[in-house]
Amino acid sequence: MCSFGKYSIAAVVLLFSVPVICQNILFLQTTPSKSHHIWNKQIFDRLYENGYNLTILSYEEEHSIPAFNAPSYTAWLADIPTRVTTMPNYASNFGPNMTFLERCWNLFYWTLDYFYRQWIFMSNEDGRVRELFGMNSSSTTQLEKKSEIVLVNMDFSMDYHQSLPPNVIPVGGLHISRQEQLSPDLEEFLDRPSKAVILFSLGTNVKSEGLGLDINRAILDAFVSLPEYNFIWKHGDPVSLGSLPANVFVRSWIPQGKILSSGKVRLLISHGGLLSLQEAVWYGAPVVGIPFFADQYQNVDKLVRAGVALRLPLPHLNRNSLTEVIQAILQNDRYHENMLQRSKWFKNQPEMPLDRAIYSIEKVIQCKGSLHLQSPTNGMTPVQAYGIDLLVGAFITLALVRKLVRHLLSSVNKLS
Known part of the structure; x- marks a missing residue:
């Protein structure tokens, strides 16, 4: 770890004893964010597999670059x-x-x-x-x-x-193709009979345990009131929730992509992070969005306008509102049908997004x-x-022509 003024930069060099093709790639990562290492790690791993030397400069040991959509x-x-x-x-x-x-x-x-x-x-x-x-x-x-x-x-x-x-x-x-594994207890929970599996995950930047005991209890009460559904909840402090009902599975970390790919999840309750929503669209799971900051509001709004999601504002989050929005989606097949169509559009590509990214870099x-x-x-x-100078020039030209015409007409009138 080396320090430049008040900024700390961790230099991580990936060295492996495999044949390389004598190409060195330097990654400069300027956004510290633990939630987005999933995205760029796919690029790192594939380039390494293809024989490149990688040097990564990051503001933290957890490598990251923004997984933001297309920033302004x-x-x-x-x-x-x-x-x-x-x-x-x-x-x-x-x-x-x-x-x-x-x-x-x-x-x-x-x-x-x-x-x-x-x-x-x-x-x-x-x-x-x-x-x-x-x-x-x-x-x-x-x-x-x-x-x-x-x-x-x-x-x-x-x-x-x-x-x-x-x-x-x-x-x-491009992060969707990453390899993940289900633990035996999670796999057993997914196989339990129920009307549907619902996944509740607020990513890594937003933590369920940080919402406070009252909201955590309201969320758990909503799950208890819907015993016909099985709930998987990503929560950093499962012990604080006390004893759990049989239809609720809580872990501090879950392989979200692998769970969604099982085909058994009919609803994702999410903070509106772009990576999570892309996984939901890819695997055809409608969304309840609870946005917190930045692009999450527009990410959720896009899916709401597409008819595949509902938005639940954080100040309105309680047992009744959460129960109502879950039932509103699961009792209306339109959301699932619309999301399956979006999934087809997303998957209908000549190559996987990661392959396209690596091809472009190479x-x-x-x-x-x-x-x-x-x-x-x-x-x-x-x-x-944008041709604004042309418009200004045209406006000035027209103004001058108008003034010249008026001057000429005035001169003619005086002569007559």
């Missing part, structure tokens, strides 16, 4: 055209078909997002770069424009329409770059890229 800054990073009239900013709860007022707010969100990132956040990053590497270092804006390809964790089976340039590769769901390495795939607007300002 991707538009500036890879010159993705953003239609603010149809592409909701992640800070909003709008759908793609917005009213005039919603489009105005959406334009405000995107504009605020752009100016904050470009003029405040990136400026602060430039200061850190100069502090660490000298005053003559390249700016972060210049560095990010050198990106050859961008892998985005999205798929149009559950995400809004967005035009992507050829160097932006959608690889949503193609850049083998071809020594992919400049031919980059957008021609790279290096342009948004004013130039």
Whole structure:
């Protein structure tokens, strides 16, 4: 572990005694988040299997990169055209078909997002770069424009329409192919007779035990009131729940993907994390979303609009509301049917998302770059890229022509 100022960076070098193809890959991971190591670990493992040397720089020993959908800054990073009239900013709860007022707010969100990132956040990053590497270092804006390809964790089976340039590769769901195992007691619980299995998991950033004893008791009471269903609950402190009813299985960690792949789960109760929702869509399990922060609100809202989920706001979470929303989904086959259709769309791909990600990375390495795939607007300002300067020029030209015509007409009238 080495320290640069107040930032600690852990350098982890993966060295294995296997033949390599003399290619070295450096991963710079700038987002500390234990919940997202699942996503990037699939890339690490596959590249290692293919014979590459990997060096990973991370802010923590638990390696991580953001598993965020397609962050708003991707538009500036890879010159993705953003239609603010149809592409909701992640800070909003709008759908793609917005009213005039919603489009105005959406334009405000995107504009605020752009100016904050470009003029405040990136400026602060430039200061850190100069502090660490000298005053003559390249700016972060210049560095990010050198990106050859961008892998985005999205798929149009559950995400809004967005035009992507050829160097932006959608690889949503690449973590789904990871290998997991069911413990014997969990496998036995899944095999127990019931109307359906319901999985309750709030990921790793949000912890069930952190909700407090009252909410934990309300959740457990809701499970008890539905004895015809079997519940699997990811909870970091099972002992605090006391004795459990026969239809409730609690563990501090569960192989969520493997459980969903069993085909026995008819409902996922989730915090709205993107990886969890992608697994739910892939395996055809409707969702009750309890979002807490960041993109979770829009992630859940997308599935609600698609007719495959219901949202339960955290302040409204109690025994009755949880029971009602569970029954609302499980007693209406429409949610399951809609999710099965989404699952077909998600799975209908020429290759697995992880294979596509690895192919794209290796193609850049083998071809020594992919400049031919980059957008021609790279290096342009948004004013130039979206033709705003042309509109302003046209407006000024029309104003001058109008003024000239009025002057000529006035002169003719005076002569007559």
